[in-house]
Every structure is written in C-alpha cells, then in structure tokens.
Amino acid sequence: MPEFPEEESRLPPGQYIPRGRPVIHYGRVPAFRPQTWRFQVFGATATGEAHMYTWEEFGGLPKATVLADFHCVTKFSIMGNEWAGIPARALLDAVPPADDVRHVMIWAEYGYSANMRLADFDRESTLFATELDEKPLSPERGFPVRAVVPHLYAWKSVKWVRAIEYLTEDRRGFWEERGYHNVADPWREQRYSYQEDPGEGPL
C-alpha cells in the first residue's frame, strides 16, 4: 500500500513513472554467440596490457546484487529493479587502471558507447548485470551483460557490453556526442550538453 508514495518521492525532478517497463535502444538487438563473445578491458591499464575474458571466464568473476531505480532522459523512470551481476569494482580489482585514469568508456555491440568519470564507474551500485529481478536478462534488456549505472541517466547503462576502455583524457560516447550531458546526474537534471559547466566535459 505505501509503495506508490514511496516511489513518487524517489523520482528525480521532471521524471514520471510510466505504465509497464519500456525498452529502448538505438538499432538492433545483437545475437549472443557464447563461443566468440569476448569482454575486453583495454586502454590505460596499470600493466599496459589489455585483458580479454571469454564468457566462461567472465562468469567466474565475483557477483553482487543492486536494487535501484532507473531514469531515462526522455523522462520515464523504472522503479525498483533488482539487478545481479559483476560489480564494476571487481573489474577494477582484476584489471587495475593506470594511476592517471580519470574516465572510462563503456562499449557495446555495434559501437554504441557511453563515457563516465572513473568516480561514477567506481560506485558500489555500478554493475555489469546478467540478471534482472532474478531472471537472466532478456535479449532486448541487454543479454548477456549490460552496465547498470543507476545514479546517472540511463543512456549510460549500456546494454550488450563488450568492452571497458580506461581513459587518461575524457572522450564523449554515443549520446554525449549528440547533445547529451557529459556527466548526466538526474538529480541535477543534467540532460543536455549546453547545460555543462566548464570542466564537466572534454573540449
């Protein structure tokens, strides 16, 4: 009974709770081929070497569960998702970034990408989710692995993730290049790049 008011109070400014759970993405849903699927951590790693995981190896990483709301910049919010998967922290431990890394790019199938500050990537709630609400992700939700960065607008929660790139200089991802805010904090309504303050984005 008190569920609805609670959710209302968890809504960032300008957001609403839609009926159902919209699925949105740009382009097609990729097929998953476990034999050839690879997850790469590359760019400015501490050792200078990239690391490549097979699907089997990726499944051996530590797991965690995160309960989180999810805010799309088009103004709908999906409340109370239970995600399970590999915490970003586990990947940072397994493949440490070089000391001067401050930003991260998350890459998906077909070249979709989203950048974020290392500080945003390295949060307890940032996950590489393989399950939603105790079931494997459906193909359109990002199967086999999607990023979940619930404290930023949902375009940063990249579906069908294939790589993480450690950056010593910030670069814009897919939507950040197309007019969306580089930082994307929904509580500050950082929707569009014209709202960026100096220092919030690359030149």
Ligand SMILES: Nc1nc2c(c(=O)[nH]1)N[C@H]1C(S)=C(S)[C@@H](COP(=O)(O)O)O[C@H]1N2
């Ligand atoms: N690879 C990929 N990931 C993506 C997108 C996309 O177009 N491609 N769209 C993003 C956007 S804008 C949103 S709102 C969420 C939607 O997630 P959902 O379909 O699970 O609701 O996925 C994000 N992740």
Ligand SMILES: [Mo]
């Ligand atoms: Mo979105």
